[in-house]
Amino acid sequence: MWENFALAWNSGPFLQYFFNSVIVSISILLIQFMTIIPSAYAFARYKFKGSSLLFGLTMITLMIPAQLIFLPVYLMFSKLDLINSLFALILPFASSAFGIFLLRQSFKQVPEELLESARLDKASEWKIIY
Template sequence: MWLRLPKVTIRLLLSVLLIIIFLAPFYWMLLTAFKTLDEVVAVPPKFWVDKLQWVNFKDAFTRINFLHYTKNSIIITLGTLVGQMLVVVPAAYAFARYQFKGKSLLFGLVLATMMVPGQLIFLPVFVMFANVGLLNTYVSLIVPFIASGMAIFMLRQTFMQVPDSILEAARLDNSSEWKIIRTIMLPMAVPTLSTLALLTFIGTWNSYFFPLVWTTTDAVRTLPLGVKKLQDSEGLNPHIVMAGNMMLILPILIVFMFARKHIIKAFTYSGVK
């Protein structure tokens, strides 16, 4: 039967199937967030709601210090984004446009960092921060993630595509290297920068393991830990827990909707196949 269908139809059916598989968990989370407890435990389960229960979001917001955890997440995410751009952009530009001794070795080490899982280094970093008194601070949750091998690699690929003639013309006009980066390189790398910013945002905003092991109090703990605290206290109320999860992922969905076009361009033109 499948062999008789046109290839276009088969591809369409497979695409629809994949979309359903990927979206089903999100739909169920959203659905549960708007249900009453009776509807959540109903058998057979209901795939719709009779009335949206916005009170679930209010309960999730008030039963933990939601604003405190959100503030910490915003500070740590923005700090990581800004710090990463300040480090990654000059490094990628140097690897793409300069020739210096040991360049290949250094770039190889940068690529090697992409193969080292973060869980392998968390203990040495924990000991280092403990020795200098930086545990339970924003610094301990920002600094380790500023230098990103993936970000340097992707930006380097983008910077290498800028024609040499453009850079030579800028230098003939007495443009400094920083001006070249600011006025030529960065505008041409907007799709890649947007992609990197989104990936960093998602990774930092959703980070659970490192804020858990590098903090011992709620002082700088982030929203994922707050939602876990909500889950521990409201485990018998899954509709409230799902409402908390929806508020956790909502910023990611909003950012993704605005950045999706740049992401497609980045992976189409940056040379990352």
């Protein structure tokens, strides 16, 4: 019956739930843009001491089941007084090992000559990345 939809909608603050979901989603997206893109570019284009070790550690995190981390993350957030806040939903997803891996592979396919031509045109590294 159609009136059940109206009854369900009016039984809780669904508009507030929707806005919370939008805030959390956009925040995670922006934070991941700021963390994943520079790290993937660094792993793909720069050779620095320990880069293969750091990338290996990043790949190892893909093998850790998410359920294994739930309790330590909860305990950490409770000590930081972040329980029942939107930060507790945003911070665990601030970075993604899968995203770093995927973007690294994508950056490795861009020819070095293209990056050199951008540098010759006085493009900064940030402009090349983004």
